[in-house]
Amino acid sequence: MGTLLVRGGTVVSASGRTEADVLVDGERIVAVLQPGSTLLGHDLASSVDTVVDATGKYVIPGGIDAHTHMELPFGGTNASDTFETGTTAAAWGGTTSIIDFAVQKTGEAVETGLAAWHEKAGGNCAVDYGFHQIIGGVDEQSLKAMETLVDEGITSYKLFMAYPGVFYSDDAQILKAMQKAADLGLMTMMHAENGPAIDVLAEQLYNQGKTTPYFHGIARAWQLEEEATHRAIMLADLTGAPLYVVHVSAKQAVEQLAAARDRGKNVFGETCPQYLYLSLEEQLGATGDPTWGDFEGAKWVCSTPLRSRAEGHQDAMWQGLRTNDLQMVSTDHCPFCMKDQKELGRGDFRAIPNGIGSIEHRMDLLYQGVVTGEITLERWVELTSTTPARMFGLYGTKGVIAPGADADIVVYDPAGHTSIGLEKTHHMNMDHSAWEGFEIDGHVDVVISRGDVLVSDGAFHGRAGHGRFLKRGLTQYLT
Numbered sequence: 255m256g257t258l259l260v261r262g263g264t265v266v267s268a269s270g271r272t273e274a275d276v277l278v279d280g281e282r283i284v285a286v287l288q289p290g291s292t293l294l295g296h297d298l299a300s301s302v303d304t305v306v307d308a309t310g311k312y313v314i315p316g317g318i319d320a321h322t323h324m325e326l327p328f329g330g331t332n333a334s335d336t337f338e339t340g341t342t343a344a345a346w347g348g349t350t351s352i353i354d355f356a357v358q359k360t361g362e363a364v365e366t367g368l369a370a371w372h373e374k375a376g377g378n379c380a381v382d383y384g385f386h387q388i389i390g391g392v393d394e395q396s397l398k399a400m401e402t403l404v405d406e407g408i409t410s411y412k413l414f415m416a417y418p419g420v421f422y423s424d425d426a427q428i429l430k431a432m433q434k435a436a437d438l439g440l441m442t443m444m445h446a447e448n449g450p451a452i453d454v455l456a457e458q459l460y461n462q463g464k465t466t467p468y469f470h471g472i473a474r475a476w477q478l479e480e481e482a483t484h485r486a487i488m489l490a491d492l493t494g495a496p497l498y499v500v501h502v503s504a505k506q507a508v509e510q511l512a513a514a515r516d517r518g519k520n521v522f523g524e525t526c527p528q529y530l531y532l533s534l535e536e537q538l539g540a541t542g543d544p545t546w547g548d549f550e551g552a553k554w555v556c557s558t559p560l561r562s563r564a565e566g567h568q569d570a571m572w573q574g575l576r577t578n579d580l581q582m583v584s585t586d587h588c589p590f591c592m593k594d595q596k597e598l599g600r601g602d603f604r605a606i607p608n609g610i611g612s613i614e615h616r617m618d619l620l621y622q623g624v625v626t627g628e629i630t631l632e633r634w635v636e637l638t639s640t641t642p643a644r645m646f647g648l649y650g651t652k653g654v655i656a657p658g659a660d661a662d663i664v665v666y667d668p669a670g671h672t673s674i675g676l677e678k679t680h681h682m683n684m685d686h687s688a689w690e691g692f693e694i695d696g697h698v699d700v701v702i703s704r705g706d707v708l709v710s711d712g713a714f715h716g717r718a719g720h721g722r723f724l725k726r727g728l729t730q731y732l733t
């Protein structure tokens with residue numbers, strides 16, 4: 255550690271950009287100075303321990319991925335990234351904080367589920383990590399346990415309107431949890447899809463012999479995302495609880511969010527790179543990989559599902575990001591290998607473990623949206639770092655380059671290039687890449703976490719155990 259100077263770059267925030275040098279002392283940023291400033295000594299560069307040359311490059315706050323699932327037990331198997339492999343891949347891609355989901359299963363005490371997550375993550379993370387709490391069984395005991403979450407630094411919890419028999423909550427349970435959340439100041443995160451209706455459609459399709467991954471997308475129709483999003487908004491409105499809808503993929507769900515926001519409601523939405531770039535037709539319906547044939551689409555089975563490009567959902571996600579009807583981009587990183595994991599659903603799409611691995615590529619994939627003119631450079635920083643920090647009670651320490659903030663800094667080279675693929679840029683624990691062949695007109699050059707250089711010169715210098723648990727405050731994003 256010691257002192258470090260990031261020199262000669264363009265510091266980009268959510269609200270502007272400026273040529274500046276960034277001085278770090280220990281774990282914190284201590285000054286943002288005019289380039290070559292002599293304010294702190296005539297030759298600052300020669301008096302610090304480390305100089306990072308950022309000439310011609312962007313200097314941005316480290317990425318915050320607020321939606322990950324390391325080691326999640328799901329679909330009869332476990333998400334294939336451990337906290338160590340997943341956070342190492344995060345660091346490679348310029349993400350210096352994650353918020354993962356601790357799981358309380360039905361019948362289990364919330365405290366037990368949370369303790370298990372601390373056990374998995376503690377001492378194993380390469381970057382800082384926090385938790386949201388999944389409440390998989392809303393009952394008197396778990397409602398009571400919600401009262402202790404804020405003290406634990408866990409200020410958001412998640413419910414599922416999908417997955418009956420697994421994580422599912424019915425409307426009565428949702429209403430009770432939201433009433434409690436409104437009292438406590440917790441952010442309610444919602445997986446908004448009508449699970450019981452999806453299960454009926456999925457069974458009907460299966461019985462008609464429609465068993466390939468493509469039909470995962472057909473069963474999880476956009477109407478069932480729109481309906482659940484609307485219902486979640488109404489229940490939140492009734493209780494006064496702020497609501498954050500995760501992994502929005504249907505344009506009609508964005509319309510629901512926009513309508514509520516226009517009425518001044520504290521309703522927020524996140525989308526993910528897969529809903530910006532990938533589609534039902536091209537990915538879920540893929541058959542080009544000779545190893546997998548018409549099962550290839552399993553690589554992209556996730557929920558909510560990839561949606562039809564012909565219906566315009568992807569364009570609507572980009573538009574929502576521009577209009578702030580969607581506030582953030584997280585990954586929903588939930589990787590599974592094809593071999594032995596996705597394969598469980600060969601012949602029955604309902605048994606394919608749901609999830610895509612993207613944690614390493616989120617910053618790059620969103621930066622490509624800057625290159626193509628979908629979003630501005632400042633909006634890129636806002637969507638990937640500043641708003642996640644504000645939304646989940648980390649702002650000031652994270653999400654900004656300013657004196658007093660943690661020295662989580664990424665030097666991004668707009669003249670660089672990144673080729674994504676299993677044999678190219680890939681550190682996630684998977685046997686395929688959901689992003690194979692994607693080319694990015696930019697490159698994550700240097701990644702600094704609390705003053706430690708984790709990535710530079712194409713090498714990883716970090717370690718499992720560097721990452722610390724983030725005790726988060728209440729949301730800093732309410733209207």
Ligand code: DUC
Pocket residue numbers: 323328445555556557558586588608609610
């Ligand atoms: N969706 C996924 O794709 N994976 C994990 C859980 C979820 O809701």
Ligand code: ZN
Pocket residue numbers: 445500501557558
């Ligand atoms: Zn979900």
Ligand code: ZN
Pocket residue numbers: 321323586588
């Ligand atoms: Zn998720």
